[in-house]
Amino acid sequence: MRYEFDLARSFMKSTRNKKHYHPHIRLSILGIAVGVAFLIFALSIYDGYVKKIETIIFSFYPQITLQGEIPPDESNVEIDDNFLLEEKKDAGCDKVCGGQVILEDKTLSSLGNLTFQKFDLKQYEDIKTKLQSIKGVKQISPIIFEEADFIYSYNDGLKTVSAEGPLRVLGIQLVQETFVPEIQRTITDKSLFKALQKSDACRALVSEELYRKIFPGPLPDSIKLAADNKKITLATKRETSQPGRIVELTIAGTFKLGMHKISENMLITSLENAQRIFAMEQQATFVGVSLDDPYQARRITDKIKEATVDDHLLIYHWMAVAADMFNSLAFYRKIVIVVLLMSILITSFNIYTTLNIMILERKKQIGILMSMGIKKASLYRTFVIISQIEASIGTSIGILAGVILGYSFSDYLNRSLEAFVHIQEAGTVLQVGTAVFIFCFVCLLCGLTALWATYKGANLDPVVALRSE
Numbered sequence: 001m002r003y004e005f006d007l008a009r010s011f012m013k014s015t016r017n018k019k020h021y022h023p024h025i026r027l028s029i030l031g032i033a034v035g036v037a038f039l040i041f042a043l044s045i046y047d048g049y050v051k052k053i054e055t056i057i058f059s060f061y062p063q064i065t066l067q068g069e070i071p072p073d074e075s076n077v078e079i080d081d082n083f084l085l086e087e088k089k090d091a092g093c094d095k096v097c098g099g100q101v102i103l104e105d106k107t108l109s110s111l112g113n114l115t116f117q118k119f120d121l122k123q124y125e126d127i128k129t130k131l132q133s134i135k136g137v138k139q140i141s142p143i144i145f146e147e148a149d150f151i152y153s154y155n156d157g158l159k160t161v162s163a164e165g166p167l168r169v170l171g172i173q174l175v176q177e178t179f180v181p182e183i184q185r186t187i188t189d190k191s192l193f194k195a196l197q198k199s200d201a202c203r204a205l206v207s208e209e210l211y212r213k214i215f216p217g218p219l220p221d222s223i224k225l226a227a228d229n230k231k232i233t234l235a236t237k238r239e240t241s242q243p244g245r246i247v248e249l250t251i252a253g254t255f256k257l258g259m260h261k262i263s264e265n266m267l268i269t270s271l272e273n274a275q276r277i278f279a280m281e282q283q284a285t286f287v288g289v290s291l292d293d294p295y296q297a298r299r300i301t302d303k304i305k306e307a308t309v310d311d312h313l314l315i316y317h318w319m320a321v322a323a324d325m326f327n328s329l330a331f332y333r334k335i336v337i338v339v340l341l342m343s344i345l346i347t348s349f350n351i352y353t354t355l356n357i358m359i360l361e362r363k364k365q366i367g368i369l370m371s372m373g374i375k376k377a378s379l380y381r382t383f384v385i386i387s388q389i390e391a392s393i394g395t396s397i398g399i400l401a402g403v404i405l406g407y408s409f410s411d412y413l414n415r416s417l418e419a420f421v422h423i424q425e426a427g428t429v430l431q432v433g434t435a436v437f438i439f440c441f442v443c444l445l446c447g448l449t450a451l452w453a454t455y456k457g458a459n460l461d462p463v464v465a466l467r468s469e
Helices: 002-012 023-060 121-132 190-196 208-214 222-228 271-277 294-307 318-361 363-371 376-421 432-458 462-467
Strands: 064-068 102-109 137-155 160-172 203-207 231-236 245-255 266-270 286-291 313-317
Touching: 002 376, 023 318, 023 376, 023 432, 064 294, 121 137, 121 286, 121 294, 137 271, 160 271, 190 203, 190 245, 190 266, 203 208, 208 245, 245 266, 245 271, 266 271, 286 294, 294 313, 294 318, 313 318, 318 363, 318 376, 318 432, 363 376, 376 432
Parallel strands: 102 231, 160 266, 203 245
Antiparallel strands: 064 286, 064 313, 102 137, 137 160, 137 286, 203 266, 231 245
16 A cells, blocks of 8 residues: 555656646645635535534523413413514613713513523422423523613713613523523623622623713723712602512623624623512523533423423423524524535546646656556556645645635624624634535545546556657
């Protein structure tokens, strides 16, 4: 096998300059590299956007939710799969600026205009015990995710300013150093999470968009923001027969979710603070379940339904909400792969031509080898080795170039596509499995092309080959 490898390297060298590869070999490698580079570039950008969408969903919505049953008179309400991504009109929040902010609760509504019964936390421990025995369940915790129209008002020391607008409040609970939903995907500063759980003060995280609506000036870093000790006062007012509730929150930091439609009016605080804001003592909007593998949500949901059959719960998984969207994205991804693989397929014909030219140029050497007793199988292996060297070099260069292009143009593409997909700061994601598949596909394709091209050379008449010049 060693002499076949050496023979392949010798055949690949130019007949004029033995130090360099033949120009046709270099052209084949370049063709493979260009095709693979564009394929990797397109897929890394595409997978980056899909990963960002997944991260956004998991950052505010549990992978599985357990909710109270819908009252009988509302049992015919249908769930809109797109309610998580709906945009609501902002009725004047842009008028709010620095100082204290007072939010008077104007109308309280449940998420997505659905009216579920609140989850009674008295049964939470029993439910938690049942779910912990199910394989694949990573974490369980109660969550409040409510939206309301508020009257914003603040006093900057000179005058009182007020405005109206919606506010999304996500109340979360720390369990084993992590949260459900998995907002760690969005907020990487762990100190911010710890600040939410401190009992000496009520704290909250606000989206960068909401912070800019409330406070004037540039967005400060987390250290400066903590030193400023800015506060938000939430004064709820539901009905005149009920006493008002006032919750004062210190802004511990800001976050950027990555989708303006959702985060423009979003606030994250502890479960206890959210309960006080919405008068939901010993209640939650739902119980969230985090999984080891989010894409096993359908199977685990069935297991949870079996375990909680007597608890009268409504159980949903994230794939039911976003299945159509992710199925469409997967279909488009396949189209991208097929279209770009066609360019690599075309390149394989270039390899066929290259090997044919090589066989014609090396006909006399092949005749000498055949007269010395070289077997056809050795000739086949020699030219397959040539094709695999071309494929390996070209694919490696293409993968590297595609990744570099992806990282170089990701910011530009984010700015260009933000108006169409409403996703901010999507990164570049190269899936190892995709790169391995492309590498193996190119090598296989080049190998088959080499076998096809070598058939003519392996069946040459040695006498005719020796007479050639």
